[in-house]
Amino acid sequence: MGGGLLQRCHDALWNNPEQPKDLRLTKLDFQLDYVDLFVVHSCDKLIITNDTFSGVEITEQFKLLEIKQIEIEPYAFRGIRKAPKQFVIQDSAIGTIPRNAFVGLSQVDHFWIKNVSINRIERSAFSGISLFKYIYFRGVVIDAIETEAFAEMHHVNYFYMRGNVSLSMVDEFIFRGSHIDEIMFEDARVKATDYTLSGVFSNKIELIDCKWHTNKVTNAKVTQQAVDIFNAKNSTFNRIVPGLFYNHTSITFDMCQIHHLTSIPTIYIQNCADFLISNSRIYQWHSHGIPEHSKIQSLTIESCQIDRTHTRAVFGSNIESFVLDKNKIASTARRFFERSVITKLLVSECVIGSLAGSTFANARFNILLFNENKVANIDDKAFGIINAVQMQITSSYFPRFPEFAFEEGNITDLTVLSSHFRGPPPKSSFAGLSAQRLRFTHCEFVCQVDDCETNALFFQKSIHQLAWVFEHNRCLSHSTFQTVNPSMVCTNATEIITDSGVFCRRRLEIEECICTSDDTVIVPRSRASLLVLGDCNSVSLVDSHSPQLHSVYLYRTAFINVQSLPQSLQRLHILHSAVKFNRAYIIRDTSLHELKLNGVHVDAIVDNAFAGGHITSLVxxxxxxxxxTSKSFAKSMINELYIYDSEIVNAGDLFAHAKHATIADSKLRSSLFLASISHLCFRNNSVECGCIEMDLKLPQNQCDDSSNRCINGSNFDYWRRTRTITPNSEVADFLSGSRPCSAKQNDQLKMSRGSVQSSLPAFAILLCCVFMTLIAC
Structure with missing residues (x-):
């Protein structure tokens, strides 16, 4: 049998007569199987002692209403047989919620504290409770919440503090070890620490319309945590520490005021898929704001105002996608991204007050896109010391063309497209830039009409197919910013005639030369970045001490003697020429990005020619x-080897030092070390074979084996001379009867043939001696 209990303090049967409005609850005995409703209200003071509800079953509601002072002792609800579905404390005041105050409560639908002031919630006050649907604080004033006050709660669906909430002091890790589906603070004024919300396991945390002030913590403290979604909206934060959001899948700050975006040493972001700050204001982005060792899949700052940034704001981080979109940035700091590795950086539709020198320095980008930005002021070397695979500057506005804009930049593919510069390009515009490919096209800028050499670079297209291309650019008037008639602009290159028989035309960064003498000429010293030399009888390439020179093109030359390479050289292209690499250690202890030979006869590569060198791409x-020779490439490294439509008469140790190779449509007399290449694409090739084997197969070949063919060794020279004979010809018939063999067997056969051939003369002499002896007898 059940019932209900409604207790008013002024008519309580248990009251001390001298204090008619005080109530002390001790162990209860209702003489009932259960109680549907338990209500105490209108008291001056209520004391709930430990074990008060032991053995009691309250099925529906427990309410404490309009009580001026509530004191709850530890373990007050220990041993309760059944907890109520609704637990309500309203319009009251609580002195202290002690440790283990609510131990025993389980399967509560609504735990509701409304319009209540609380002096202190002690450590572990809520620990041990489980299976709560809602824990709801509304309109509360709490002076202090201690560390781990809500720790070790399990299977709580919703924890809310909403509606005119004031928390004067909230310590760190208040939810440590708790599992809560959703946590929300709304319309709350909170004074907390950096670690207040750390250590929880939750599907979602939301801060809405909050003023969140955190005290700086200097000691790094790491605890286990996992949060799927963190959302802050229309809130103000005196400081945000991104490093504390480790193991957060998605983080969003929308319409927020962030006074300091900062860090705590040794704390960094891990396991973060999306970090978004939108429609917000960041007053200061401090050094290491995105700290070292952080790993983020997507970081986006959009439609924000950023007042001040510091050097190394993003430091030593690994970010897949970093987007700065539609922001107003007062100024960027030097080395903003230092030591970070960013797969894709997009800076788009931003208004930048000042772009500092070396903003992108000492970082690595796979793709860097600077699109549709307006820059009010730009420092020299703004894009200096960039390391990027692909960089594009598109449809952007700059007040001037900076000096040494790309100095010490190492960029594989650089494009400047449809951009506007309200100042003439200085002669140092591209000085110190190392770019494998550069396209500067469809741009407009104020030019000096009488600066012929500079104008020749931007407005005169090269007759050669070079890696650096300048075309379709327009000169603007300094006074009207209107397009100047091209006929009014001097575009004559500077002409140079050397004593050694070379005539050159220099267009600032590109110098194009031809030989005027049949004698051997030395590749001239140059101030340009790219040097082209061709139509020569004999050329000697040596280190000319040209510190700017990073690309050399040699073409249509009867004989090229390569003796040493300039220390700054990154690319050497030789076209339609004969060449010998005639000296050892031509690239000792240096790196060559690309060595490309097109239509070339290589007659010799001497011992140790490339010894100790590093070639990124050999074509x-x-x-x-x-x-x-067998030592031409000793102790060298070739990252990528490409051989197309070529004839390899002798490869020496070339294949032994290649990590990756693509060999196609070519003829190989030598197959030594082919099997040593770890990543190989070997297709549609003809290999000299001299043994019988059903298939020419290499186990590491990633391409079609069946397209490769074997040529009998004795017929290899004949095959080369008759390479255009139709398949029905005599040679084709001969080849169809020969069987292929593996490269390994082919090399073994060559060795065995050598030993057999060397033994034949001795055997012939012995046979002759025996025959002559018989005749004498």
Missing amino acids: LDSTRLSGV
């Missing part, structure tokens, strides 16, 4: 390679 296209 042989329509080239005949011979004269390579």
Whole structure:
């Protein structure tokens, strides 16, 4: 049998007569199987002692209403047989909620504290409770919440503090170890620490219309936590520490005021898929705001105002996608992204007050896009010391063309497209830039009409197919900013005639030369970045001490003797020429990004020619390679080897030092070390074979084996001379009867043939001696 209990303090049966409005609850005995409703209200003071509800079953509601002072002792609800579905404390005041105050409560639908003032919630006050649907604080004033006050709560669906909430002091890790589906603070004024919300396991945390002030914590403290979604909206934060959001899948700050975006040493972001700050204001972005060792899949700052940034604001982080979109940035700091590795950085539709020198320095970008931005002031070297695979500056506005804009930049592919510069390009515009490919096209800028050499670079297209291309650019008038008639602009290159028989035309960064003498000429010293030399009888390439020079093109030359390479050289292209690498250690202890031979006869590569060097890409296209020794590439490294439509008469140790290789449509007399290449694409090739084997197969070949063919060794030279004979010809018939063999067997056969051939003369002499002896007898 059940019932209900409604207790008014002024008519309580248990009251001390001298204090008619005080009530002390001790262990209860209702003489009932259960109680549907338990209500105490209108008291001056209520004391609930430990074990008060032991053995009691309250099925529906427990309410404490309009009580001026509530004191709850530890374990007050220990042993309760059944907790109520609704637990309500309203319009009251609580002195202290002690440790283990609510131990025993379980399966409560609504735990509601409304319009209540609380002096202190002690450590572990709510620990041990489980299976709560709602824990709801509304209109509360709490002076202090201690560390781990709500720790170790399990299977709580919703924890809300909403509606005119004031928390004067909230300590760290208040939810440590708790599992709560959703946590929300709304319309709350909170004074907390950096670690207040750390250590919880939750699907979602929301801060809405809050003023959140945190005290700085200097000691790094790491605890286990996991949060799927963190959302802050229309809130103000005196400081945000992104490093504390480790193991947060998605973080969003929308319409927020963030006074300091800062860090705590050794704390960094891990396991973060999306970090978004939108429609917000960041007053200061401090050094290490995105700290070292952080790993973020997507970081987006959009439609924000950023008042001040510091050097190394993003430091040593690994970010897949970083987007700065539609922001108003007062100024960027030098080395903003230092030591970070960013797969894709997009800076788009931003208004930047001042772009500092070396903003992007000492970071690595796979793709860097600077699109549709308006820059009010730009420092020299603004894009200096960039390391990027692909960089594009598109449809952007700059007040001037900075000096040394890309100094010390190492960019594989750089494009400047449809951009506007309200100042003439200085002669140092591209000085110190190392770019494998550069396209500067469809741009407009104020030019000096009588600066012929500079104008020649931007407005005169090269007759050669170079990696640096300048085309379709327009000169603007300094006074009207209107397009100047091209006929009014001097675009004559500077002409240079050397004593060694070379005539050059220099267009600032590009110098194009031809030989005027049949004698051997030395590649001239140059102030340009790219040097082209061709139509020569004999050329000697040596280190010319040209610190700017990073690309050399040699073409249509009867004989090229490569003796040493300039220390700054990154690319060497040789076209339609004959060449010998005639000296050892031509690239010792240096790196060559690209060595490309197109239509070239390589007659010799001497011992140790490339020893100790590092070649990123070696390309042989329509080239005949011979004269390579077993030590030509000793202790060298070739990242990528490409051989197309070429004839390899002798490869020496070339294949032994290649990590990745693509060999296609080519003829190989030498197959030594092919099997040592770890990543190989070997297709549609002809290999000299001299043994019988059903298939030419290499286990690491990632391409079609069946397209490769074997040529009998004795017929290899004949095959080369008759390479255009139709398949029905005599040679084709001969080849169809020969069987292929593996590269390994081919090399073994060559060795065995050598030993057999060397033994034949001795055997013939012995046989002759025996025959002559018989005749004498």
